[in-house]
Amino acid sequence: MTLIDLANPTRFLALTTRVLPWLAAATVILLAIGLYQSALAPDDYLQGATVKIMFIHVPNAWLSMFVWGVMSIASLGTLVWRHPLADVAAKAAAPIGAAFTFLALLTGSLWGRPMWGTYWEWDARLTSVLILFLMYLGLMALWRAVEDPSRAARAAAVLTLVGAINLPIIKFSVDWWNTLHQPASVMRMGGSSLDKSFLIPLLVMAIAFTLLFVTLHLAAMRNEILRRRVRSLQMMQASRIAFSSEMGAGSRHDNASKEIGAA
Amino acid sequence: MTALSALIRRDIRIALRVGGGALIGVLFFLTVVVLMPFAVGPDLALLSRLGPAILWLGALLASLLTLDRLFMADHEDGSLDLITMSRTPLELACAAKALAHWLAAGLPLIVATPVLGLLLNLDMVATGAVALTLLAGTPALTFTGMIGAALAVTLHRGGLLMAVLVLPLSIPVLIFGVAASQAVIVGPMSFGAPFSILCALSLVSLVIGPFAAAASLRHGLD
Numbered sequence: 074m075t076l077i078d079l080a081n082p083t084r085f086l087a088l089t090t091r092v093l094p095w096l097a098a099a100t101v102i103l104l105a106i107g108l109y110q111s112a113l114a115p116d117d118y119l120q121g122a123t124v125k126i127m128f129i130h131v132p133n134a135w136l137s138m139f140v141w142g143v144m145s146i147a148s149l150g151t152l153v154w155r156h157p158l159a160d161v162a163a164k165a166a167a168p169i170g171a172a173f174t175f176l177a178l179l180t181g182s183l184w185g186r187p188m189w190g191t192y193w194e195w196d197a198r199l200t201s202v203l204i205l206f207l208m209y210l211g212l213m214a215l216w217r218a219v220e221d222p223s224r225a226a227r228a229a230a231v232l233t234l235v236g237a238i239n240l241p242i243i244k245f246s247v248d249w250w251n252t253l254h255q256p257a258s259v260m261r262m263g264g265s266s267l268d269k270s271f272l273i274p275l276l277v278m279a280i281a282f283t284l285l286f287v288t289l290h291l292a293a294m295r296n297e298i299l300r301r302r303v304r305s306l307q308m309m310q311a312s313r314i315a316f317s318s319e320m321g322a323g324s325r326h327d328n329a330s331k332e333i334g335a336a
Numbered sequence: 337m338t339a340l341s342a343l344i345r346r347d348i349r350i351a352l353r354v355g356g357g358a359l360i361g362v363l364f365f366l367t368v369v370v371l372m373p374f375a376v377g378p379d380l381a382l383l384s385r386l387g388p389a390i391l392w393l394g395a396l397l398a399s400l401l402t403l404d405r406l407f408m409a410d411h412e413d414g415s416l417d418l419i420t421m422s423r424t425p426l427e428l429a430c431a432a433k434a435l436a437h438w439l440a441a442g443l444p445l446i447v448a449t450p451v452l453g454l455l456l457n458l459d460m461v462a463t464g465a466v467a468l469t470l471l472a473g474t475p476a477l478t479f480t481g482m483i484g485a486a487l488a489v490t491l492h493r494g495g496l497l498m499a500v501l502v503l504p505l506s507i508p509v510l511i512f513g514v515a516a517s518q519a520v521i522v523g524p525m526s527f528g529a530p531f532s533i534l535c536a537l538s539l540v541s542l543v544i545g546p547f548a549a550a551a552s553l554r555h556g557l558d
Contacts, residue, residue, distance in 0.1 A: 152555065204504050211501045219491050227555040228487045232501060235483055235548050239505050242537070246508035249530075250515070 080157050082298050089291050096288045103281035110274035126184040128274055132282035133177035137205060138240075140170030140286065144212075145237040148230035158294070160226030161301075163233065164216055165293035169286060171209035178202055197251035201244045208236050222301060339424045340432045347436035350409070358440040361402040362448050368394040369452045380457040387456040388466050388517035392510060394452075395445050395470055396477060400499055400506075402441045403481040406433060407489040407553070416489070420557060426550040434482045434545065442474040458521075465520035465527070469534060473513040476538040479545030480505050486549035490556025509537055 079085045111128035144166045150159030181199060182192040193199070212229060219225035351358035372390045376382060383390075410416035419429050446467055453463030484502035516530040 152551065204507060207500075208504050211497075211504065214497055214500060215487075215491075218493050218497050224491065224556065228491055228552060231483065231548055231552040231555070232487065235480075235505065235544065238544060239508075242508050242540075243504070246511045246533075249533075250511045 082158065085158060086295060086298060089295055093288065093291055093295075096284060096291070100281060100284040100288050103277060103284060107274055107278035107281045110277060114270055114274050123184055123187050124271075126180050127271075128278050130177060130180040130184060131275060132279045133173050133180060134202065135279060136282055136286055137170060137174035137177050137202065139283070140166050140173060141205070141209075141233075141237065141240065143290075144170065144233050148233040151226050151230040152234075158298075160222065160230070161294050161297045162290070163226065163229060164222075165297050166290055167209060167212050167216065167229075169289050169293065171206065171213060173282075173286070174202060174206040174209055178206060195251065197248045200251070201247045204243055204247070205240065208240075212236075339422070340428060343419070343424075343429060343432045344436040344439075347433055348440045351405075351437070351440035358402060358437075359444060361398040361441045362444045364401060365394045365398040365445050365448060366452065368397060369455060372456075384457040384459075384462075385522075387453065387458045387462065388469075388521065389514050390456060391449060391452060391466050391470070392473075392513050392517070395449075395474060396503075396506060396510060398445055399442060399474055399477045400481055400502060403437070403478070403485045403502075404488050404495070404498060406437050406482060406485040408485075411489045411557075416553075417557070420553060426554060427546040430482065430486070430549045430553070431479075431542070431546040434478050434549075437482075438475055438478040442478055445474065446470045462517070462521045466517045469513045469516045469531065472531065472534045472538060473509050476509045476534075476541040477506055479538075479541040480509075482545050483548045483552065486552040487556070490552055509534065512537065 079088070107128070111125055114125065114128070116122050116124065144163045147159045147163035147166065150156040151163065178199070181202075185194060186192050212232060215229050215232060216225055219228070369390060372386070373383060376386065407416055410419065420426055422429070449467040449470060450463050453466060458466070481502050483505075484498040487501070488498045512530045512534040515525070516527055516534055519525040519527045519530060
């Protein structure tokens with residue numbers, strides 16, 4: 074089973090029908106283990122219980138970048154290899170990535186309120202994640218703005234790849250921008266090496282969230298394929314109605330209602 | 337080479353004549369800058385502190401708003417199809433069109449900067465610094481914005497959507513442009529470091545922009 078074999082959407086649907094329940098079960102089990110372990114993890118001597126937000130925050134932040142990577146590979150698939158499912162994968166990934174990015178921002182600001190005393194700080198890292206979020210939203214707007222999926226796919230693929238080149242530049246320039254204004258006033262996470270009691274739950278949570286993404290992504294791809302089938306069926310029906318009404322100008326109304334009734 | 341220079345000459349001529357609208361960008365730039373004192377108050381000290389930022393934002397918006405004409409008019413009268421089919425590589429043709437657009441719409445913004453600097457109470461050195469950073473930075477805005485213009489023409493959508501897509505990509509240019517100008521005016525920082533990064537950004541976009549725009553034109557036009 075290679076990537077080429079999955080070019081047939083029917084085969085892809087059959088495979089995911091078999092795989093998805095197992096993936097979902099693995100995700101639930103790992104999430105349960107991770108949450109249990111992070112609940113048992115000791116409080117930090119400085120941050121208290123708020124350190125536990127990290128176990129949700131860090132996997133979200135990691136996935137926010139990972140999903141853009143997945144979309145970039147899918148965009149290469151659209152533009153270079155013309156894989157039929159690549160644009161489905163890219164389109165399905167965008168809202169999930171936006172959700173992970175939003176959750177990373179949200180949990181970060183919830184952590185920042187007791188730690189920094191403010192919900193929002195124009196810290197370099199926060200700012201670059203916010204820009205990433207804006208780019209996800211722009212990409213979703215692009216997908217929604219064009220009716221024809223294949224036309225939207227190529228435009229979105231170009232934009233995704235340009236974004237992939239630009240994201241490191243933006244990250245680097247925001248770092249520069251922030252150090253210009255307020256040098257080293259905010260504390261940094263993960264500067265020192267993490268203790269094992271924190272590291273193991275964090276790794277479990279990271280794997281669980283990645284599995285969650287894979288599960289959601291496959292499910293969203295299934296939905297997208299089915300949605301496109303419904304769309305093409307509707308268009309076929311509409312053209313059939315238009316065609317039959319052209320043929321029999323007198324019995325136009327009857328024909329149209331018959332078509333709808335038959336379909 | 338003659339094909340490219342002919343393309344550049346043609347684009348500049350169209351942009352500067354009736355219906356071209358390249359100089360409206362300068363008028364827009366002026367209007368944005370004039371609006372600013374109404375928003376922040378007529379405090380000259382504050383205006384001179386915000387001056388580089390205001391000028392950069394105005395130039396950014398002005399160059400963004402003129403960009404959707406880059407391919408749209410050619411698409412409407414069919415000459416874009418001829419350019420796509422010609423033996424000149426589409427990447428080079430895109431670069432030539434962007435260069436012509438920058439000469440017609442970007443350079444006038446830089447020429448107008450000293451006058452606008454006067455309105456914002458910037459002294460000679462500060463105005464010169466802003467004009468120099470605009471000279472180094474606006475090519476990057478044009479060449480990254482060209483990707484948005486190419487997407488706009490293939491999707492038959494312009495305006496707000498393209499602004500939303502292109503503006504995040506121009507953040508690095510804005511950061512280093514303003515940083516270099518501020519370094520001259522207030523900062524203890526050196527002018528050289530942010531300015532050379534700004535030039536580097538322009539050079540990178542000079543490479544990436546034509547390829548991305550040509551790819552989206554090639555895949556998008558049918």
